Amino acid sequence: MNDNLHQLRCFGCGARISGSEARPDFRCANCGDLFEVEYPGWLSRQGHDRPNPGALKWLWRERRCSSETLDQSGVWRFRELLPILNNFGNAVTLLEGNTPLYPLPRAARALGIDQLFAKHQGMNPTGSFKDTGMTAALSVARERSFEWVACASTGNTSAAMAAYAARAGLRSLVLIPEGKIAWGKLSQAMDYGAVTCQLKTDFDGCVKVLAQIVQEAPIYLLNSVNPYRLEGQKTPAFEIAEAFDWNVPDHLIVPGGNLANSSALGKGFRELRELGLVARMPRISVIQAEGANPLVQSFAKFQGEKIEPVEAHTRASAIRIGNPASWRKAAQAVKETGGWCLDVTETEIAIAKAELGAEGLGCEPASAVTLGGLKKLRADGKIAPAETVVLLLTGHTLKDADYTINFHRGTLLEQREASGHEQAIDALRRDAVSVDATPAAVLAAMKDAAL
Ligand code: F0G
Numbered sequence: 001m002n003d004n005l006h007q008l009r010c011f012g013c014g015a016r017i018s019g020s021e022a023r024p025d026f027r028c029a030n031c032g033d034l035f036e037v038e039y040p041g042w043l044s045r046q047g048h049d050r051p052n053p054g055a056l057k058w059l060w061r062e063r064r065c066s067s068e069t070l071d072q073s074g075v076w077r078f079r080e081l082l083p084i085l086n087n088f089g090n091a092v093t094l095l096e097g098n099t100p101l102y103p104l105p106r107a108a109r110a111l112g113i114d115q116l117f118a119k120h121q122g123m124n125p126t127g128s129f130k131d132t133g134m135t136a137a138l139s140v141a142r143e144r145s146f147e148w149v150a151c152a153s154t155g156n157t158s159a160a161m162a163a164y165a166a167r168a169g170l171r172s173l174v175l176i177p178e179g180k181i182a183w184g185k186l187s188q189a190m191d192y193g194a195v196t197c198q199l200k201t202d203f204d205g206c207v208k209v210l211a212q213i214v215q216e217a218p219i220y221l222l223n224s225v226n227p228y229r230l231e232g233q234k235t236p237a238f239e240i241a242e243a244f245d246w247n248v249p250d251h252l253i254v255p256g257g258n259l260a261n262s263s264a265l266g267k268g269f270r271e272l273r274e275l276g277l278v279a280r281m282p283r284i285s286v287i288q289a290e291g292a293n294p295l296v297q298s299f300a301k302f303q304g305e306k307i308e309p310v311e312a313h314t315r316a317s318a319i320r321i322g323n324p325a326s327w328r329k330a331a332q333a334v335k336e337t338g339g340w341c342l343d344v345t346e347t348e349i350a351i352a353k354a355e356l357g358a359e360g361l362g363c364e365p366a367s368a369v370t371l372g373g374l375k376k377l378r379a380d381g382k383i384a385p386a387e388t389v390v391l392l393l394t395g396h397t398l399k400d401a402d403y404t405i406n407f408h409r410g411t412l413l414e415q416r417e418a419s420g421h422e423q424a425i426d427a428l429r430r431d432a433v434s435v436d437a438t439p440a441a442v443l444a445a446m447k448d449a450a451l
Contacts, residue, residue, distance in 0.1 A: 005049050005083040008035040008227060011328055019084070020144070024214040026225045034326065035227045036267065037084060042275065051080050053277045057246065060238070064098070074098030075135050075235045081271060082136060082231040090143040092168040096131035097235055099123045101243045101390070106359050107371060111378050115388040117249070118356070119240055122363055122396035126188060129233065129261060129394045130160035136232030137222050138164040146220040147171060150213065152206035153223075154257065154318045155185030156395055161222050162192035173219065175199055175206040181317055182364075182400035202312065204323045224260030225325050233261055237268025240390060241278050248272075248282045250387040253370040253377075255394055256286040256295055256341070257319035259330035265392070266333025282390070285339040286330055287373030289314035289366075293343040295327055304331035304341070315403060315412070316349055318366035318395060340382060344372035347417045350407050354428035357404070362397025408432075 009016050012033025019037075026035060041049025060078060063071035070076040070088060074097015079088055101119050108116035121129030138161065141149050149165050150173035151157045158174040158181075165172035174189045178198035189196045199206050207223065214221045224230065241248050248269065254262045262284060269281040288296050292312035298304050309323035324330070334341050344352070352375070353368035370391040377383045397404060406412035408431050418425055433448075435441040 002086050003079075003083050003088050004086045005039050005041050006037050007040060009038045010034075011036050019140075024219075024221060025211045026221060026227065034225055034329070036329065037082075037227045037231050039083065042271075051275055053275060056080055057242075057277065060242065069093060069095075072098075073135065074239060075132050075232050078235050078238045081238065081275075082235070084136065084228055084231055085139055085143055087143070091135065091139045092142055092164050093135050094125035094131060094163060094167060096124050096135050097239065099236070099239070101240065102361055104356075104359055104361070104391070107355060111375065113378065113383065113385050113387060113389060115249075116374075117388075117390045118361055118363075118393050119236060119390050120361065120363070120393045121236060122367065122393055122399075126156075126159045126163045127184075127396035127399055128156035128160065128364075129236070129392075130156045131164075132235055133224065133229035133231075133233040133260070133264070134160040134164045134222065137226045137228035138168060138170070140228045141220040141222070142168045142170065144220070146218065148173060148217070148219040149222050150175070150210060150219045151222045152176070152203060152210045153181070153185075154203050154320060155181035156318055156399070157223065158194065158196070159185050159188035159192070162189045162194035165194070166192045171195070173197070173213075175210050177202045177206055180320065182402065184399040184401065203321050204309070204312075207323075207325070223325070224258055230260055230264035230267060230326075230329075233264035234268030234271070236392070237265045237272065241269070241272055244388075246278050248278050248280060249390045250282060251285065251339070251383060251389045252282045252392060253285045253287060253374055253389065254392045255319055255366050255369045256288045256330060257292070257321045257324065257366065259286070259295060259324040259326040261392070261394065262286045262333050263326045263329030266329070266337065270336075281337045283339040284333045284337045285373060285377065286334055286341045287369040288341070288343045289316050289319055289349060289369060290343045290345050292316075292320050292322060294322060294324060295330060296341050296343045298327065298331065299334075299341045304335060314349075315346055316365035316369065317400070318364055319369070340377060342373055342376055344369050344376065345417070347413060347421050348372035348375070350412055351421065351424050351428065353404070354407060354425075356393070357397065358428060361393070362404070363393040364395030364397065364399050365403050367393040367395050
């Protein structure tokens with residue numbers, strides 16, 4: 001039996017092609033826009049490939065107790081909604097997904113909302129949400145017999161790609177902006193055996209170089225222009241819906257960089273609604289760093305219809321992206337769900353990250369924009385106290401330990417950035433202290449900290 005039920009549809013001009021017809025750069029030959037995966041058998045209510053909602057909800061839950069490898073993956077557990085492979089036996093998995101949904105009672109209390117949760121995608125095998133997309137797209141690469149896979153990255157995509165390629169026995173090529181990614185992520189690409197090239201440019205420059213390379217050599221591109229990445233990255237939407245017993249939360253808040261994740265989650269919830277698994281979609285809001293906010297500017301100037309690239313600057317290096325590939329898809333998700341797109345300052349990111357840390361939930365700076373954004377939305381009256389809100393945390397705190405240590409040592413922010421926020425920052429800072437190796441000195445340090 002062939003498990004493959006998909007085709008590709010251009011997001012710009014609507015042209016439809018089969019999966020095998022996609023160009024190496026995954027751009028539409030007619031208009032240059034990106035493709036998205038669609039499943040024609042789902043389109044009509046009588047379509048015989050159209051999944052049965054009740055049966056699926058039961059099956060997916062049952063699989064959580066299964067000992068089959070594919071069932072243990074939080075992506076492939078939902079494989080009926082991503083039939084992209086000829087044979088699911090070709091899936092390359094590290095048992096990604098099934099990530100925790102944590103309540104955030106302290107932040108909820110401070111913000112005056114009843115129900116606040118963090119869906120922690122940093123709890124994936126390589127420490128970021130990229131694993132869910134990589135298991136899907138790398139499996140396609142393996143099924144199509146590629147020997148090499150490649151990506152340009154701010155660090156997490158490359159870590160995920162290198163790991164999944166290693167599992168599949170494929171070679172991987174990583175292009176990263178020199179000196180601009182966190183050490184934790186660079187170390188992963190090295191450890192998983194990628195050919196890692198640091199280019200003297202930014203992320204957007206790496207993307208350009210790679211687009212040329214894949215035209216010249218048989219290398220499978222695994223950046224999020226690859227529509228199969230988004231098929232994996234839509235599955236946290238299914239997990240969230242399932243966790244709320246198929247009553248979706250009111251609001252989902254997602255960081256925005258290259259804008260694939262918000263696009264994918266939008267697609268996931270849209271498909272659940274279209275197939276009758278949920279009654280509505282949550283609002284989806286996208287939060288960017290102030291210095292890397294092309295989508296925010298696009299909404300402010302062009303109602304999300306057009307984008308102008310920016311030169312990106314932020315310490316949240318994962319989202320230091322000025323020319324996001326999936327902006328059109330993300331704008332659609334925000335618009336159709338009635339969400340918002342806004343930005344937060346470097347100081348707001350640092351404080352939000354430390355607040356999440358103080359609740360026992362570390363995350364990357366790029367993930368903390370979600371809490372920073374929530375505070376602004378709440379202050380603007382855009383979120384009511386009775387609403388249920390989920391923050392999507394995208395990366396593990398250990399990815400960028402330097403950032404965290406600098407914050408707690410007081411060396412992260414410049415004086416002008418900290419100015420006016422000293423009280424909030426001081427309340428959160430926990431620098432390590434040097435003490436004599438005696439019980440009395442340690443007890444004295446505890447006493448000092450309690451003051
Ligand atoms: N958070 C983290 C931790 C990320 O690594 C990224 C993107 C994002 C948020 C933004 O997601 O791009 O889908 O809007 N990281 C990329 C990378 C681009 O190369 O690892 P997005």
